[in-house]
Amino acid sequence: MIRNGRGAVGGAEQPAPEGRRAVRVWCDGCYDMVHYGHSNQLRQARAMGDYLIVGVHTDDDITLTVDGRDTYEEVKQAGRYRECKRTQGVSTTDLVGRMLLVTKAHHSSQEMSSEYREYADSFGKPPHPIPAGDILSSEGSSQCPGGRNPWTGVSQFLQTSQKIIQFASGKEPQPGETVIYVAGAFDLFHIGHVDFLEKVHRLAERPYIIAGLHFDQEVNHYKGKNYPIMNLHERTLSVLACRYVSEVVIGAPYAVTAELLSHFKVDLVCHGKTEIMPDRDGSDPYQEPKRRGIFRQIDSGSDLTTDLIVQRIITNRLEYEARNQKKEAKELAFLEAVRRQAAQPLGEQDGGF
Numbered sequence: 108m109i110r111n112g113r114g115a116v117g118g119a120e121q122p123a124p125e126g127r128r129a130v131r132v133w134c135d136g137c138y139d140m141v142h143y144g145h146s147n148q149l150r151q152a153r154a155m156g157d158y159l160i161v162g163v164h165t166d167d168d169i170t171l172t173v174d175g176r177d178t179y180e181e182v183k184q185a186g187r188y189r190e191c192k193r194t195q196g197v198s199t200t201d202l203v204g205r206m207l208l209v210t211k212a213h214h215s216s217q218e219m220s221s222e223y224r225e226y227a228d229s230f231g232k233p234p235h236p237i238p239a240g241d242i243l244s245s246e247g248s249s250q251c252p253g254g255r256n257p258w259t260g261v262s263q264f265l266q267t268s269q270k271i272i273q274f275a276s277g278k279e280p281q282p283g284e285t286v287i288y289v290a291g292a293f294d295l296f297h298i299g300h301v302d303f304l305e306k307v308h309r310l311a312e313r314p315y316i317i318a319g320l321h322f323d324q325e326v327n328h329y330k331g332k333n334y335p336i337m338n339l340h341e342r343t344l345s346v347l348a349c350r351y352v353s354e355v356v357i358g359a360p361y362a363v364t365a366e367l368l369s370h371f372k373v374d375l376v377c378h379g380k381t382e383i384m385p386d387r388d389g390s391d392p393y394q395e396p397k398r399r400g401i402f403r404q405i406d407s408g409s410d411l412t413t414d415l416i417v418q419r420i421i422t423n424r425l426e427y428e429a430r431n432q433k434k435e436a437k438e439l440a441f442l443e444a445v446r447r448q449a450a451q452p453l454g455e456q457d458g459g460f
Contacts, residue, residue, distance in 0.1 A: 130156030144194035146348035151191040214323040285311035290319035294335040296345035303407035304351040319359025329384040
């Protein structure tokens with residue numbers, strides 16, 4: 108077991124209010140290519156108790172036991188099972204599709220291409236459709252037209268202010284805190300980004316980290332291909348979910364200007380070891396903080412990059428698709444069994460009188 112905790116910031120077990128036992132919450136999953144949907148699930152789970160333990164499955168995401176039973180059957184019968192509300196509009200399947208199709212349909216102000224729509228429709232279709240409204244998800248109830256799988260399918264992301272509020276800390280910089288500015292794409296927010304932000308967080312006794320996220324078109328200009336894989340709104344939620352980040356600038360300018368530094372009262376500007384691409388006019392986007400002597404390059408110590416993740420997906424495409432389809436077929440068979448059992452008269456169900 109890996110214990111996650113940094114005092115009050117992290118996962119150190121907090122004492123329960125006087126007069127009751129501490130509530131320990133268990134939440135498990137595959138968490139492949141962690142995104143803000145996973146973060147939202149864990150946020151909800153953490154709010155259900157005093158201490159959260161997360162179980163990470165092996166490369167087969169478990170829905171049923173080897174004998175075909177619901178893996179949560181025992182805790183459900185004991186009345187200790189709770190559901191987290193599903194975050195609509197995000198799935199690992201969707202992100203993988205963007206990588207494989209080299210599409211820009213997910214960028215802000217872009218229409219979904221027919222090729223990407225075909226990919227989105229290719230997952231979540233069971234051989235025998237289940238009527239809409241009959242499917243229940245482990246992350247909350249959902250209606251799935253045409254019997255599509257509510258866990259594995261592709262859906263369209265809809266940004267709302269409530270989503271941002273759920274992730275944002277809402278705290279302003281306080282006197283004595285060191286305001287540190289970092290900027291970039293932070294695409295497919297991964298452990299390399301987290302390691303970088305943790306190193307930045309350690310630079311000050313009381314850090315207040317502001318992350319500037321570039322517009323999709325700006326990222327595409329310096330990264331090329333179909334980057335970013337996640338659009339600006341999706342990247343915003345992913346970064347806000349990181350405990351080291353206090354504030355996010357949505358659509359930050361590529362150049363770190365004097366106006367930006369003054370507006371946010373920035374004390375320190377940090378960048379990783381990745382190459383700094385020149386601005387459109389050929390100038391160094393960090394020339395102002397360098398001139399002021401407040402620029403630092405930080406080595407995250409991680410060799411994981413967004414490019415490496417994309418290459419893994421492309422290389423293992425067929426294996427991934429086979430795994431995804433097998434997983435979905437198993438889940439849909441279970442959902443159909445649950446539906447049939449629910450439709451039986453009470454006395455005919457297993458365990459009836």
